[in-house]
Amino acid sequence: MLPWISVADLQARLDGPDLRLVDVRSILGQPEAGRVAYAAGHLPGAVFLDLEEDLSGPIGPHGGRHPLPDADALARTLGRAGIDGASHVVAYDVGDAMVAGRVWWLLRWLGHDAVQVLDGGIAAWTVAGGATTDAVPTPVPARFVPRPRPELVVDRDQVRAAAGDPDVLVIDVRAAERYRGEVEPLDPVAGHVPGAVNVPYAGNLEDGRFRDPAALRERYAAAVGAREVIAYCGSGVSAAHGLMALAAIGLPEAKLYAGSWSDWVSYPDAPVALGAEP
Numbered sequence: 001m002l003p004w005i006s007v008a009d010l011q012a013r014l015d016g017p018d019l020r021l022v023d024v025r026s027i028l029g030q031p032e033a034g035r036v037a038y039a040a041g042h043l044p045g046a047v048f049l050d051l052e053e054d055l056s057g058p059i060g061p062h063g064g065r066h067p068l069p070d071a072d073a074l075a076r077t078l079g080r081a082g083i084d085g086a087s088h089v090v091a092y093d094v095g096d097a098m099v100a101g102r103v104w105w106l107l108r109w110l111g112h113d114a115v116q117v118l119d120g121g122i123a124a125w126t127v128a129g130g131a132t133t134d135a136v137p138t139p140v141p142a143r144f145v146p147r148p149r150p151e152l153v154v155d156r157d158q159v160r161a162a163a164g165d166p167d168v169l170v171i172d173v174r175a176a177e178r179y180r181g182e183v184e185p186l187d188p189v190a191g192h193v194p195g196a197v198n199v200p201y202a203g204n205l206e207d208g209r210f211r212d213p214a215a216l217r218e219r220y221a222a223a224v225g226a227r228e229v230i231a232y233c234g235s236g237v238s239a240a241h242g243l244m245a246l247a248a249i250g251l252p253e254a255k256l257y258a259g260s261w262s263d264w265v266s267y268p269d270a271p272v273a274l275g276a277e278p
Contacts (some may be wrong), residue, residue, distance in 0.1 A: 003104055003244035004097065004119040004210050005090055007128045013088075014044070020083050020139075021046035022091040024055070024099045025122070041132035043092065043125060047081045047139055051099050051237070055106060062266045064259035065186070065235035066102075068153070071110060075146040078107075082139030088114045095121035095208055098201070101240035105256060111147030117244070120208050154230055154255050156263055156270075163195040163271075167227040171220075173201040173242040174233050174261070181274040186234055189265040191272040193232065197222060198276070201233070201241035210245070217249045224249070232257035232264075 013019055023046040027033035031052060038048040049055060054077050057067040069077075083089055089112070091103035100117035107115040118125065126132065154162070162168040172179050172192050179198040184190035192198070199219060204210060211219075223229045223246060231246070233239040236258045246254040257263075264270050 001113075001116065002213075003101075003116060003247050005116040006119050007124050007130060010090060010118060010125075011128075011130065016088065018086050018088050019045075020081065020087045020089045022081065022083075022089060022103055023048045023093075023122075024051060024091055024103055025093050026051040026099045037094075039134060039136075041134055043122065044131055044133050044135075045137050046092075047137060049077065049081065049103070051102065055099075055102055062156075062259065062263055064261075064263035064266070066237050068109075068236070068258045069106070071146045071148050074106060075110065075144045078110075078144040079142045080139065082142050084142035084144050085112065087112075087142070088116075090116050090118055092118035092121045092125070095123035096202070096205065096241075097121065097210070097244070098238045098241055101244050102237050105152075105240035105243055108252075109149055109152050109256075110144075111149055112144075119210055124208065151253070152255055153258050155257070156259060156267065159193060159230060159232070159257050159264070162228065162230055163193060165228075169223050169226040169229045170196040170257075171223070171229065171231045171242055172196040172198050172233070172261075173231055173239050174198075175200050175202070178234075180276055181272075187262050187265055189270075189272060191274045192261070193264060194271050194273040195277065196232070196273075199242060201238050201245075204241060204245045210248070213248045216245045220246055220249060220251075223251055223254070229254040230257055231255070232260040234260055235262045236260045
């Protein structure tokens with residue numbers, strides 16, 4: 001099963017008793033924008049989950065701008081949304097799959113593989129004539145039992161060790177100008193983890209849809225054959241986009257640096273690289 005599902009395939013499965021739709025639209029710097037968009041219209045039966053409140057933990061001195069939520073707390077949130085171990089979860093956002101990818105990764109981290117993102121998001125859905133509604137569903141509460149996979153996540157110390165290991169590939173999925181340290185709109189220090197390569201997540205898409213696995217394999221050719229692959233971004237959200245692409249080419253064991261760059265630079269002794277790697 002690919003990490004994403006097409007509009008046509010989702011439309012064919014809408015009546016499935018185990019299908020659970022999750023709307024995670026979000027706009028950086030506009031905390032209420034997702035809820036407002038959801039209230040105005042969403043896929044029938046979809047529940048809303050908030051990136052900051054539901055899909056992230058409390059912010060501390062370290063851990064980044066979107067720390068991982070507590071596994072048990074997230075499991076309770078999923079249960080309130082009607083999601084259990086038998087559910088096929090499809091998450092969607094505005095269309096770039098950045099926040100929806102966070103849902104995909106979090107569920108897999110909790111041991112639930114039956115999760116996909118809607119390719120093209122709600123934008124593709126409406127273009128295809130898909131119905132929307134402002135009716136808010138009342139999910140039947142369920143019990144989601146978390147079975148965390150700690151092997152899918154790494155911390156700052158593990159990344160520091162990996163940076164000097166030629167058999168480990170560290171991928172920075174941010175835009176090239178942020179990777180090179182030319183701009184940094186969100187964090188106090190610009191640059192990248194020394195040794196990391198840059199594969200911007202936006203390049204996984206073409207005309208708003210995921211590229212086919214053959215094209216993605218070319219983008220991530222350096223990952224094929226690596227003993228270990230780690231992806232990071234600014235705060236651990238868009239890195240999941242890269243991890244979806246890696247899973248699609250047969251590398252589902254690639255890991256997330258959960259705190260990402262915002263955690264890395266929260267330590268005053270963090271080494272920082274500028275420019276492009278040789």
